[in-house]
Amino acid sequence: xxxxxxxxxxxxxxxxxxxxxxxxxxxxxxxxxxxxxxxxxxxxxxxxxxxxxxxxxxxxxxxxxxxxxxxxxxxxxxxxxxxxxxxxxxxxxxxxxxxxxxxxxxxxxxxxxxxxxxxxxxxxxxxxxxxxxxxxxxxxxxxxxxxxxxxxxxxxxxxxxxxxxxxxxxxxxxxxxxxxxxxxxxxxxxxxxxxxxxxxxxxxxxxxxxxxxxxxxxxxxxxxxxxxxxxxxxxxxxxxxx
Amino acid sequence: xxxxxxxxxxxxxxxxxxxxxxxxxxxxxxxxxxxxxxxxxxxxxxxxxxxxxxxxxxxxxxxxxxx
Ligand SMILES: Cc1ncc(C[n+]2csc(CCOP(=O)(O)OP(=O)(O)O)c2C)c(N)n1
Ligand code: SF4
Ligand code: SF4
Ligand code: SF4
Ligand SMILES: [Mg+2]
Numbered sequence: 001x002x003x004x005x006x007x008x009x010x011x012x013x014x015x016x017x018x019x020x021x022x023x024x025x026x027x028x029x030x031x032x033x034x035x036x037x038x039x040x041x042x043x044x045x046x047x048x049x050x051x052x053x054x055x056x057x058x059x060x061x062x063x064x065x066x067x068x069x070x071x072x073x074x075x076x077x078x079x080x081x082x083x084x085x086x087x088x089x090x091x092x093x094x095x096x097x098x099x100x101x102x103x104x105x106x107x108x109x110x111x112x113x114x115x116x117x118x119x120x121x122x123x124x125x126x127x128x129x130x131x132x133x134x135x136x137x138x139x140x141x142x143x144x145x146x147x148x149x150x151x152x153x154x155x156x157x158x159x160x161x162x163x164x165x166x167x168x169x170x171x172x173x174x175x176x177x178x179x180x181x182x183x184x185x186x187x188x189x190x191x192x193x194x195x196x197x198x199x200x201x202x203x204x205x206x207x208x209x210x211x212x213x214x215x216x217x218x219x220x221x222x223x224x225x226x227x228x229x230x231x232x233x234x235x236x237x238x239x240x241x242x
Numbered sequence: 243x244x245x246x247x248x249x250x251x252x253x254x255x256x257x258x259x260x261x262x263x264x265x266x267x268x269x270x271x272x273x274x275x276x277x278x279x280x281x282x283x284x285x286x287x288x289x290x291x292x293x294x295x296x297x298x299x300x301x302x303x304x305x306x307x308x309x
Contacts, residue, residue, distance in 0.1 A: 001244070005297040005307035016302060020279070021256035025301030181262055181295040214256075221256040 008036040010061050017055065021221025023178045023211030024053050027120055030188045031091065032060060034195055044087045045079055047072040051093035052126040070101025073108035076115050087198055089116040094135040095125040098160040102134075105160065109204045112169025116194040117206040119161070122213040123232065130216030134158035137235050142216065157235055161208045165242040172197050172205040173241040178212065179228040183238075210236055244292025244309040246284050252304045253281035259296035259305060265289055268296060 007013060011032035018025050035044050041062050048056040050069035057064035067075040072090035080088040090097075097105050097119050108115065124142055125131040132142040132149060135157050139148040149157075165173050172194060176187035187209055194205035210232055212224035219227055246268075253275060260268045260282060267288040275281045284290075292309030 001308045003306060004244075004292060004309045005294045005305070007303050007306075011303065015252055018301065020254035020301075021258060022301055025303070026299070029303050181298040184298050221258050222261045225258070 008033050010036040010041050012059055012061050014059060016059060018052065019213075019215045021212060021214045021224060022052070023122060023209070023213070024056075024120065026178050026184060027091075027118065027187075027209055027211060028053075028056060028059050030184070030191055031089075031118060033188060034192045035060075035062060035087075038192065038195055038199070040087045040195070040199070043085065044089070045083070047076045047079070047088070047090040049090070049092040049096040050127070051096050051120075053091055053093065053120065054127065056091055070096050070099070071104055072096065072101065073104045073113070073115065073117070077108055077111070077113050080113060080115055084114075087116070087195060089118060089195070089198075091118045092120065093126065094119070094121045094123065094133045095128075098134045098158055102160070106164070106167075109164045109170050109206070110167045112167075112171075112203040114198055114201055114203055115205070116191075116198045117204070118191060118194075119206055119208045120211045121208050121236065122211045123157075124213055124216045126213050126216055130213070134160070135236075137232065141218070159236070161206065161241050164204075164206060167204075169204050170206070170242060171203040173208070175208040175210070175236060175238050175241060177210040177228055177233060177238055179210070179225040179233075208236070210238075244290045244307065245286060246290060246296060247306045247308070248282060248284055249304040250281040250283075251276050252302055253279065254302055255279040255281055256301060257282065258299045258301070262295045262299050264293065264295065265291065
């Protein structure tokens with residue numbers, strides 16, 4: 001018998017602070033496995049966001065920087081331009097990337113910065129108590145839309161990935177999901193593609209991951225995955241966007 | 243025959259592995275771990291096929307697979 005699955009060197013053997021069933025834990029592991037398999041651990045620099053993943057740098061066994069809320073792609077731009085030989089990626093939630101950081105996101109993409117982005121869409125602000133996010137679905141109850149998101153008051157779920165795909169500097173965008181083991185494996189392939197694009201100097205790549213937040217969706221972990229499968233992916237269709 | 247090894251102190255009792263094991267070999271424990279959570283147990287008498295679905299879905303990287 002041989003070991004066919006175990007924690008890789010790029011993910012420290014530490015307990016993570018996430019709630020039971022949180023998608024951040026799966027996504028962290030996928031990023032670590034991609035870095036490990038591409039053999040780039042010694043030259044990778046990750047940028048952690050503000051959000052539940054604010055301490056991602058504690059879990060990854062490679063260099064990392066923190067950024068102010070929403071500014072991950074500005075920090076990543078600077079690091080990549082000063083250290084073009086390094087592989088630089090950001091890991092950002094929907095509040096970070098598509099609310100407070102929309103400006104930085106759009107301009108980094110429009111400049112075609114040679115960066116990889118891991119975008120965790122859990123349709124809420126997890127860290128601060130489950131408030132409405134730009135990606136919250138119509139009708140979805142959050143702590144600031146207690147009757148459900150309503151288009152007149154709150155606008156529509158923001159499709160930032162589709163918007164970014166219009167920009168010529170962007171080379172690759174794919175939306176994936178964590179709602180079952182096969183989907184998790186597809187998500188890993190997409191993250192790997194985004195890193196490979198950077199290695200090949202192709203420009204800006206982004207992977208949007210539909211990721212469960214059982215705590216602020218008010219659902220059990222398995223029900224959260226079923227909600228992505230049955231509801232969320234109708235609003236945010238999976239697949240290659242660019 | 244394959245088997246899995248579960249880090250029961252680290253397990254958060256999300257039961258995603260329980261839901262996805264095609265052979266129904268992972269069960270909730272009645273005991274609590276150090277975190278005060280119901281961890282999960284592997285039935286080593288069953289026919290584990292080493293498909294790794296439990297390990298792939300575990301958000302806390304608690305599962306190793308041998309095949
Ligand atoms: C400048 C600034 N404004 C607001 C906040 C409060 N804040 C912290 S995290 C967060 C939203 C996080 O949501 P998201 O990016 O979706 O991450 P998640 O926790 O859902 O993974 C907000 C508004 C802050 N830390 N700094
Ligand atoms: S609040 Fe949501 S996103 Fe944050 S750790 Fe808990 S489940 Fe994960
Ligand atoms: S490897 Fe497959 S069969 Fe074995 S315990 Fe895990 S999910 Fe079940
Ligand atoms: S998926 Fe992991 S954390 Fe969740 S119950 Fe199974 S072993 Fe425990
Ligand atoms: Mg969020």
